[in-house]
Amino acid sequence: MPSVDLQEYASILGIIFAVNQINTIPSFLPNVTLGYHIFNPCGIPMQTLGYVLQILSGEKIKAPNYSCREHGEVSGFIGDTSVQSNYAMAQLLSLYRYTHINYQTTDSLLSNRKMYPTLYRLLKDDRIRYAAIINCLLHFGWNWVGLVAPSDNISEMELQGLSKMMTQHGICIEYMISLKVDFKTHVPESRCNARCPPGYRKIPTKNIHICCYDCVQCSEGEVSNVTDSESCFKCPEKELPDKKKVKCIPKKYEFLSYDDDILTLMFLFTSIMFSALTLLVIGNFIYHWDTPIVKANNRTVSFILLTSILLSFLCVFLFLGCPVDITCMLRQVSFGVFFSIADSSLLAKTVTVCIAFKATKPGSYWRKLATVKVSNFLVLFCSSVQVLICAIWLSVSPPYQDYDMFSVPEKIIIQCNEGSVIGFYSVLGYMGFLAAVSFLLAFMVRTLPDSFNEAKYITFSMLVFCSVWIAMIPAYLSTRGKYMVAVEIFAILASSAGTLICIFFPKCYIMLLKPELNTRKEICSRKGTCENQ
Numbered sequence: 001m002p003s004v005d006l007q008e009y010a011s012i013l014g015i016i017f018a019v020n021q022i023n024t025i026p027s028f029l030p031n032v033t034l035g036y037h038i039f040n041p042c043g044i045p046m047q048t049l050g051y052v053l054q055i056l057s058g059e060k061i062k063a064p065n066y067s068c069r070e071h072g073e074v075s076g077f078i079g080d081t082s083v084q085s086n087y088a089m090a091q092l093l094s095l096y097r098y099t100h101i102n103y104q105t106t107d108s109l110l111s112n113r114k115m116y117p118t119l120y121r122l123l124k125d126d127r128i129r130y131a132a133i134i135n136c137l138l139h140f141g142w143n144w145v146g147l148v149a150p151s152d153n154i155s156e157m158e159l160q161g162l163s164k165m166m167t168q169h170g171i172c173i174e175y176m177i178s179l180k181v182d183f184k185t186h187v188p189e190s191r192c193n194a195r196c197p198p199g200y201r202k203i204p205t206k207n208i209h210i211c212c213y214d215c216v217q218c219s220e221g222e223v224s225n226v227t228d229s230e231s232c233f234k235c236p237e238k239e240l241p242d243k244k245k246v247k248c249i250p251k252k253y254e255f256l257s258y259d260d261d262i263l264t265l266m267f268l269f270t271s272i273m274f275s276a277l278t279l280l281v282i283g284n285f286i287y288h289w290d291t292p293i294v295k296a297n298n299r300t301v302s303f304i305l306l307t308s309i310l311l312s313f314l315c316v317f318l319f320l321g322c323p324v325d326i327t328c329m330l331r332q333v334s335f336g337v338f339f340s341i342a343d344s345s346l347l348a349k350t351v352t353v354c355i356a357f358k359a360t361k362p363g364s365y366w367r368k369l370a371t372v373k374v375s376n377f378l379v380l381f382c383s384s385v386q387v388l389i390c391a392i393w394l395s396v397s398p399p400y401q402d403y404d405m406f407s408v409p410e411k412i413i414i415q416c417n418e419g420s421v422i423g424f425y426s427v428l429g430y431m432g433f434l435a436a437v438s439f440l441l442a443f444m445v446r447t448l449p450d451s452f453n454e455a456k457y458i459t460f461s462m463l464v465f466c467s468v469w470i471a472m473i474p475a476y477l478s479t480r481g482k483y484m485v486a487v488e489i490f491a492i493l494a495s496s497a498g499t500l501i502c503i504f505f506p507k508c509y510i511m512l513l514k515p516e517l518n519t520r521k522e523i524c525s526r527k528g529t530c531e532n533q
Helices: 006-023 045-057 083-096 126-140 153-168 262-287 299-319 325-358 372-396 421-444 451-477 482-513 520-527
Strands: 076-078 099-102 119-121 144-150 172-179 200-203 214-217 239-241 248-250 252-254 400-404 411-417
Touching (some): 045 083, 083 099, 126 153, 144 153, 262 299, 262 482, 299 325, 299 372, 299 482, 325 372, 325 400, 325 411, 325 421, 325 451, 325 482, 372 421, 421 451, 451 482
Parallel strands (some): 099 119, 144 172, 252 411
Antiparallel strands (some): 200 214, 239 248, 400 411
16 A cells, blocks of 8 residues: 655645635635545556546546536646646646646746646745755855755756756766665765866766766867866967967968978979070070071061060969069969960961961962061950950959968968959960960961971960860869969969970971971972962
């Protein structure tokens, strides 16, 4: 048989006495007689629900939503001291909208008016009691305590709520003891003389048994330089944590440095080597200035082309070292203009080959165009368009020095922001347009009888040029920092070297090693005529 709870029995006697007293005073509730049904559910929720339904439907049967009573109305219900029983009653009675009075349970969940709209409590919830306990502890300066409670479900919930509030107020719990029915106790193993070292922060584990926090290492970008710190702080944007996360250290700057970067040394050596090679070719052309091989394909355009190739090699120096505003503006504009001059020169050479072939026929209209002025005009006009694009770009939104602090967390990338993206891609697009036109025109006239097959050489050089820059664009867009700049430098060096080798090395070979071919007779035999030479 279940044991009798003397406290509940005393409460029941109090209710019976109060009802009887009210009924004996007619003036208190005139024409109303109070009654009562008292059941002992023994704290079992299912039994509680059965008794509630029995009271609602009648004394003998349990019929939800039906009332079999012959007289009298149910005014309300009074719960017992069991939390589980009051939960069950509150959920059912909130559906029927009957008043439910609770006089002893202090669980804060029962204060939810949305879930239990008809439940009225005569006591404050547990949070008031918890706050009083915590205020008492703080008053006496007790921040390291132990908790002892019975081993029932209610006490477990109360311990969790109280320990959570204690943790929020910085009070540590050394242990929690649950008193079993057989009076045996369980005290978890006591530790946290442990303290959080620098680089770690204190963080509250759901059910606190031994202390109120664990030590967790600071997150990425954060440091903690004191023992038992409750929080970590972020490093400034230009600094990052050290390996132990106890102090902030300056980030390294990344760019193509002259001091300790192997890529810079490689590009520097390559640029100087090809610049010197271009100067040798220019000197060779000047030395053989009046020979047929130099005169055959427009000396002025050839010299302009060699100069633009030389300047393209030298503009690599603008991409090396720490970028500043002036070098950011000059680097893209310079290589864009120099390459446009080179492409314009090759286009002029190709047009010259085409015009020269058509001008061999007597009385041809093309004879009027077979002059040096046409080639020079093409070079000047096509180059001027690129200069105009660059001038507009610099006047509207020029490139400038920029700091990228987020692409690589441990480094600050010093780079050039292109300013106007439209301006940058307009320069590249026009340069690609000139190269494509030169390639297509040279490809179409490659079989024409030309001195030393210059149309074929232009076709090869433009094929190299277009291949390099088409491959460069996706590589350029997929990299960051100094490697993005390295991709562009490689494209400049490769395309300039390809043009120099394809166009001028065959001629230098003849001038230096096969001088017998550098005659007017040989040129006439290759062209099929000696006219216009």
